[in-house]
Amino acid sequence: xxxxxRELVIVGVDATAFDALLEILAERKTVAPxxxxxxxxxxxDADPQVFANRSIAVQVAKDFTFSEGQVVLLLNSDDTxxxxxxxxxxxxxxxxxxxxxxxxxESVALVHPLLxxxxxxxxxxxxVALPVAGAAxxxxxxxxxxxxxxxxxxxxxxxxxxxxxxxxxxxxAQTARMFNGQEAEVDPxxxxxxxxxxxxxxxxILESGHSFGELALVHELRxxxxxxxLLDATxxxxxxxxxxxxxxxxxxKEAQPLDTVRGLLANGARLEMRERPSAEEAVGGENxxxxxLRQGLVxxxxxxxxxxxxxxxxxxxxNCAQIVHLLLKIH
Numbered sequence: 001x002x003x004x005x006r007e008l009v010i011v012g013v014d015a016t017a018f019d020a021l022l023e024i025l026a027e028r029k030t031v032a033p034x035x036x037x038x039x040x041x042x043x044x045d046a047d048p049q050v051f052a053n054r055s056i057a058v059q060v061a062k063d064f065t066f067s068e069g070q071v072v073l074l075l076n077s078d079d080t081x082x083x084x085x086x087x088x089x090x091x092x093x094x095x096x097x098x099x100x101x102x103x104x105x106e107s108v109a110l111v112h113p114l115l116x117x118x119x120x121x122x123x124x125x126x127x128v129a130l131p132v133a134g135a136a137x138x139x140x141x142x143x144x145x146x147x148x149x150x151x152x153x154x155x156x157x158x159x160x161x162x163x164x165x166x167x168x169x170x171x172x173a174q175t176a177r178m179f180n181g182q183e184a185e186v187d188p189x190x191x192x193x194x195x196x197x198x199x200x201x202x203x204x205i206l207e208s209g210h211s212f213g214e215l216a217l218v219h220e221l222r223x224x225x226x227x228x229x230l231l232d233a234t235x236x237x238x239x240x241x242x243x244x245x246x247x248x249x250x251x252x253k254e255a256q257p258l259d260t261v262r263g264l265l266a267n268g269a270r271l272e273m274r275e276r277p278s279a280e281e282a283v284g285g286e287n288x289x290x291x292x293l294r295q296g297l298v299x300x301x302x303x304x305x306x307x308x309x310x311x312x313x314x315x316x317x318x319n320c321a322q323i324v325h326l327l328l329k330i331h
């Protein structure tokens with residue numbers, strides 16, 4: 001039984017995490033099929049979706065009527081999603097931004113359901129932002145050490161799915177062509193080949209030398225872990241479809257025995273210690289896998305480790321479902 005008959009409205013049936021989200025919502029019985037609404041820019045381009053053994057039609061967003069009794073979840077950051085955000089907020093609905101539309105807007109609470117779910121009501125608006133998948137995973141991995149952190153350097157190896165469904169389709173097509181001995185076409189968005197490649201950056205480089213995604217990752221981690229934390233980040237893109245891996249180097253305020261650090265990480269929420277974790281092990285799971293824990297060679301206060309997770313199921317779909325559940329229950 002669901003705990004509320006309030007409507008859940010999802011915008012982004014073509015988002016990479018959409019299928020995983022529907023699966024999680026059905027497994028957890030978060031919402032009844034009758035109370036689930038799906039929106040797209042043009043319903044003619046979207047087939048009905050199966051949810052809990054029921055067929056759910058996809059409606060046209062511009063024709064949909066929003067109301068105070070709804071929770072609206074945005075999975076895309078396109079013009080349609082931005083229009084929906086404005087219309088839903090004006091109607092008094094709660095909006096969950098899982099696409100980074102409101103990134104940098106301090107009037108919107110940035111909420112990780114495991115770390116600061118009480119912040120849902122702290123924003124000035126009825127809008128809740130979720131951290132992007134990379135920030136969600138790294139924040140979970142660092143949270144048990146939060147009070148002891150002085151500085152953090154993150155090298156995030158993101159999968160092609162982090163760039164969107166079109167990038168996944170492009171990488172799949174390139175892979176097929178290369179297996180058939182044909183020249184792979186360059187991905188039009190990144191300007192580089194995605195298949196059998198490792199990109200130093202999938203985005204344009206800013207004047208600082210960083211990409212926008214790297215600065216956004218730093219910004220979201222500071223909002224979740226504390227503004228005083230010194231942070232730097234690099235985001236590479238690897239030619240795998242799903243599953244992300246981050247190499248993390250932390251400098252602690254004071255040197256700690258490695259066993260103490262291991263114990264703190266092992267007791268963290270949704271964290272699981274492995275000797276040599278891989279993205280393959282993490283895909284399909286609901287935990288962040290941590291491993292390669294070792295003392296740094298630069299400073300006695302330095303500790304290095306890696307974190308891997310399923311970027312779609314765990315860091316987007318499950319986090320979305322938990323915030324949806326919270327809003328349907330208390331608002």
